[in-house]
Amino acid sequence: MRFKIYRYNPETDKEPWMQEYRLDDIRPGMMLLDALLAIKEKDPTLGFRRSCKEGVCGSDGMNINGTNGLACITLLSDLKEPVEIRPLPRLPVIRDLIVDMEPFYKQYRDVKPYLTVKDPLPEVELKQSPDDRDKLDGLYECILCGCCTTSCPSFWWNPDKFLGPAALLQAARFIMDTRDQATGERLDALDDPFKLFRCHTIMNCVQVCPKGLNPTRAIGEIKKIMVKKSL
């Protein structure tokens, strides 16, 4: 099977380039990460992140044949040859397929992804009814791989101002949480032409999310809550 992989070492390369590799020992059920590990055995200079190999840690997000995804849960048999692998788009490349996730994490921090409780905290845990807990389904499962945000054209156009689907999904997760007492502040912080309203429901985020989440719907829910609050 043939692969074309983005290579860039800022210490030695003036510009990025594509390197071709060939793997002959392709077994049924083999994932793209298995292939990358096999390639790395041949060429230890190739750099990429990976950890759990099970689609849980979100480390191996990359652009595979033009679509973002996790290498560890992408079947080689589903890919067209040559498999073209590039780093996640619009993030600074540190080396080869390794990108600087800091701009992405900054967006995440900007939405204050933690419960804010103003009342004195109870002696026991903050309780929530099963119905209220159900509202968080489809929001809390995000693994922060960055596939959605880096596939979003609004993020490509305004990466420093638009918060991106992953951070907005987290914003929705805490806005929906009945235990949180900073809903008003959270909504006010998003009422800006860029942070939330650059989303044009392009839905690339939904298409690429390896966990099957729907950030576009979450963004729509935030808008609905904003409208209700403003009326």
Place this chain on the structure above:
Amino acid sequence: MSAPGLQGLRPWIVQRISAAFIAVFILYFTICIAQFEVFDFDHWQQWLALPFNNMAMALFIVAVLWHAWIGVRDVILDYVHPVVLRMFLFTLVMSVLVGSGLWGLRALFNLHVA
């Protein structure tokens, strides 16, 4: 706010309300003119002489221009990043839209009092 003077929620709501009004007006207008075999200038005058139609057309002009402003504003915010160029384009678009609106309303008003 990352862009002083520009808002998020309000334009988004206005865009949707204006879109709904534009859709309803176009449907109403289509039904009205479908009742004429020929819809010439005299028919236009007669149709717009009715206060309801005249007011609806005036609102339609405002809705279209406001909707257009928000749409073009969004495109400029997405693609044009130098602040000076962005301000120039905002001014240019706003001038064209306000000018068009005043022209349209003047034509409508003159027609009404004629």
